[in-house]
Amino acid sequence: MRVHGEAGWTGRLVPLPVDGLIYASSMVMLDSARRKTPVPALARWLLGLGIAATLAANVAHGLGHGPIGVAVSAWPAVALVGSYELLMMVIRRSQAGFDGTSDSRTTADTLQEQAAQVFAEQLAADRVPSIRTIRAQLVGQPRAQRLRDYIAAGQES
Template structure:
C-alpha cells in the first residue's frame, strides 16, 4: 500500500464459509441418522415379514425373497417420484399407488407378526415398518432439496481495514464492488426444449404439443409452456 493511494484493503468475512460448513454438517449428520434408523428398521421389518410368510405356507428361497419384493416396490416407486420431482414433471399415478400399496403391505405384515400378543403387540411389531418407510421418505426429501440451500446463503460482508499511519495524508479511496452476474431467466424446461428442437427452430417450425410431450416427457401444462417459449423465439427471429 502506498501513501498517495491510501487504499482500503477489504478482508472477506468468514460468515459465508461458516454458514456453508454448518449446512453441510446438518445435511450429512441428518443423512447419517436417517440411514442408521432405516438400516435397523429394515432388518427388523424383514425378520417379521419373513416369519409371517413362512407361517402362511412359503418356505426356503421363496420365504426369503417375498419380503424383499415389498421393500423393493417401495424403493422403486419412491425413486420414480424423486426422478419426476427433480425433472419438474408430473408424478405418475402408478408410482403413488404402488408406493401406498407397498407401505400398506409392509405395515400389515409386521402387524400380523405381533397380532398374537394383542393390539399392543401388533403396534410394536408394526413400528419398524413405519420407521423404515418414514426414514426412507425423509432421505428422499433431502435428496430433492439438495442444492437449493446455497441460493439462500447471504453474501459475505467485507470488513475494511484502514491504514492508521498518522504520516499518511488521506487520499482517494478505492473499494472493489462485486456485482452479481444476472442468472439465466429461463427455467430448465425452456433450455431443454430449445436444445431438443433446435433443428425445427432453424427451419422456422414450431413443434406441436404432442411432439413436445413425447420427446421431453412432460405433461400438457409444461408442454404448452415450452411451445409458447419456442414460438416466442421464432417471433423474435432468434432460432437456436
C-alpha cells in the same frame, strides 16, 4: 413364513418385492421432482400400496401377541418408510439448490450473466462453448455443466 407355506430362502425373500415397490415408487417420485414434471399417479398408488402391504403383513404377524405385539411388529415398517421418505425429502431439497431455486439463485444468475457476456462472440456465431472452455474461464465442472445447459437453452429460444 413357514406358517404360510413358504420355507427357507423363499420365505426370507418374500418381503423384498414389497420393500422394492416402496423403493421403486420413491425413485420415480424423486426423478419427477428432479425433472420438475408431475409425479405419475401409478407411482403414488404403488407407494401407498407398498406401505399398506408392508404394514398389514407386519401387523398380521404381531396380532397373536396382542396390541403390544402389533405395535412392535408394525414399528419396523413405519421406521423404514418414514426414514426413507425423510431421506428423499433431503435429496429433493438439496436438488433444489442445484437448479437455482434456493438461496444460491443470486450467485447462479450472476454467473449466467457473466457466462453470456464472456461467450457472447461464440454465441453470436451460433456456437455453444464446451464444458472444458466454460470450466477453464469461469467455474468448476458441475457449475460449468449447468451454465452450458443454461446458455444452450438461451440459444434455442
